[in-house]
Amino acid sequence: MKEIHFAKIKDTSGGGQRTAQIAVKPQKLQEIAYQEKSRIQTEYQELNNVLGGGIVRGSATLIAGDPGVGKSTLLLQLALSLSSTSKVLYISGEESVDQVKMRAVRIAETTNVAKTKKYNQQENDNLFLLALTDADAIVEQIIDMKPDLVIVDSIQTIESQNVSGLSGSVAQVRYAALQFIRTAKQYNIPIVIVGHVTKEGMVAGPMVLSHMVDTVLFLEGEKFAKTRILRSLKNRFGPVDEVGIFLMEENGMQEATNPEQLFVTQGGENVPGSVLVATLEGSRAFLVELQALAVTTRLPMPRRVVSGVDGRRVELLLAVLQKHCQLPLDTMDIFVNVAGGMKLTDPGIDLGICLAVYSSFKNIAVSKIVGIAEVGLLGELRAVTGLEKRVKEAEKLGFKNTITARKYKTLREVLSKIKN
Ligand code: TYD
Ligand code: MG
Numbered sequence: 001m002k003e004i005h006f007a008k009i010k011d012t013s014g015g016g017q018r019t020a021q022i023a024v025k026p027q028k029l030q031e032i033a034y035q036e037k038s039r040i041q042t043e044y045q046e047l048n049n050v051l052g053g054g055i056v057r058g059s060a061t062l063i064a065g066d067p068g069v070g071k072s073t074l075l076l077q078l079a080l081s082l083s084s085t086s087k088v089l090y091i092s093g094e095e096s097v098d099q100v101k102m103r104a105v106r107i108a109e110t111t112n113v114a115k116t117k118k119y120n121q122q123e124n125d126n127l128f129l130l131a132l133t134d135a136d137a138i139v140e141q142i143i144d145m146k147p148d149l150v151i152v153d154s155i156q157t158i159e160s161q162n163v164s165g166l167s168g169s170v171a172q173v174r175y176a177a178l179q180f181i182r183t184a185k186q187y188n189i190p191i192v193i194v195g196h197v198t199k200e201g202m203v204a205g206p207m208v209l210s211h212m213v214d215t216v217l218f219l220e221g222e223k224f225a226k227t228r229i230l231r232s233l234k235n236r237f238g239p240v241d242e243v244g245i246f247l248m249e250e251n252g253m254q255e256a257t258n259p260e261q262l263f264v265t266q267g268g269e270n271v272p273g274s275v276l277v278a279t280l281e282g283s284r285a286f287l288v289e290l291q292a293l294a295v296t297t298r299l300p301m302p303r304r305v306v307s308g309v310d311g312r313r314v315e316l317l318l319a320v321l322q323k324h325c326q327l328p329l330d331t332m333d334i335f336v337n338v339a340g341g342m343k344l345t346d347p348g349i350d351l352g353i354c355l356a357v358y359s360s361f362k363n364i365a366v367s368k369i370v371g372i373a374e375v376g377l378l379g380e381l382r383a384v385t386g387l388e389k390r391v392k393e394a395e396k397l398g399f400k401n402t403i404t405a406r407k408y409k410t411l412r413e414v415l416s417k418i419k420n
Contacts, residue, residue: 043081046255052238058188060181063196065219065295071194074253075151083127086148093133093157106251135176137161154194225341241282273360276370277352278390285393289339292356295335310336324379348384370394373405381405
C-alpha cells in the first residue's frame, strides 16, 4: 500500500472519513515552466492550417466522417509522408495489413507523396502497420514502440475484455479512447483516432469522444463529388471553423491548390439560372456557383427540389420573391443546386438563391453577378459578416459586379436593375 500518497482528512460535516490525494499541490502560475508544445508539420498545408499549424505532440485528434468519405485514405497518406522522417504506427481494425499495403502502394505510385517523398520499400521503412482491435494490446504496443505518431482506424472496431459490450458501444469506445489518450499524453505521442458517423448525425461513439480529445476534425463530402472539406469543430491548440479543401482523386486525396476557383464551373457563363455567391467558410471566402431551374408545372403542389442548401430556406426565399417581387412562383417547379457538391449554410447566399431563381424564371443570364446579402422576410437586404473579404475574393477572380446590402436596400430594387 502506498500510504504516503494519501492523507486522511477529517470530515467535519459528520459524514465519516474521506481519502484525498495530496501528491499534487497547487502551483503558482508564475512558477510553471511553460513550453510551447512543438508541432509536427505535415506535408499537407491544408491539414496544417486546419490543425492550427501542424500536429501538436501529445495531442489527441478525432477525425470523424461518413464511411467512405476518405478518412483512411487521408491518414494513410499522412502516415506515408511522415514516415520518411518519423516513426508512424498505423493501427487498422477494419482492414488487413495486406489491404492497407495495397492502398499505400496505389497512393504512393501516383501522388505527390510518391514524387516528393519517393515512397519505396527502402525509404519508407518507418511506417508500421498493425491489424489489431484489442485496446489493451494496442496500448502495450504503443508503449513498447514509442512511435512519433499513432493512427487508430477506427475507434468503433476497438474493444477490450475489461469492458462489457460490443465494439462500437459507448462503453467500449470510451474505454479505448481513454487508454489511448492517456498513453499519448504520458509519452508525448500524438494520436489520431478515426470515428465513423452515420448520415443521421453523430452516433454515440464520436459524440462521447469529442469531449475527450483535444481536436475534432470533420471530413465531409458528397458521394459523387470529388470535393472533400476538412473542418475543425473543436481545437484546444488552434482556431475552430477553419477548413481545408481536398479532392478525392483516383490516386488518393489531393490538396486543392486553388480552392477559390474550385466551385466555379467553367463554361456555364451566360446561361440563365446560374449565379455566383461569395460564401464564408471559417475565415476563408469562396466563390461558389448556384444553379436554379424554374419551370411551369401542372402539379397542384409544385415541386421544390434542393441540394446543397437548406430546403426550408429556399421555400422562404421563394415566398419572399412571390410576395414582394410579384413572381408567380406557385405555378412553377423550382430546382436549386450548388455546383461542386458543396453544402452551404451561410445566410449570405440568400440573395444568390433569389437571383438564380429570378434569372431562370426570366430567362436572363446573370452569371457575372456575385450576390452577397441575407434576405429578410420583408424582402430587405441585410449585411453579412466578412463582407470585405467576400467582395475582395470576387474581385480577385475578376468579378467586379457584386451586389451587397450596401448598394441596395431591397430585393425588389436589385431585380428591377437586372431587368434593364
Ligand atoms: P476511405 O479512405 O476508405 O474512406 P473511410 O476511411 O472514410 O471510410 O475511402 C474510400 C473511398 O474512397 C472509396 O469509395 C474509394 C475512394 N478512393 C478513391 O477515390 N481514390 C483513392 O485513391 C482511394 C484510396 C479511395
Ligand atoms: Mg476507413
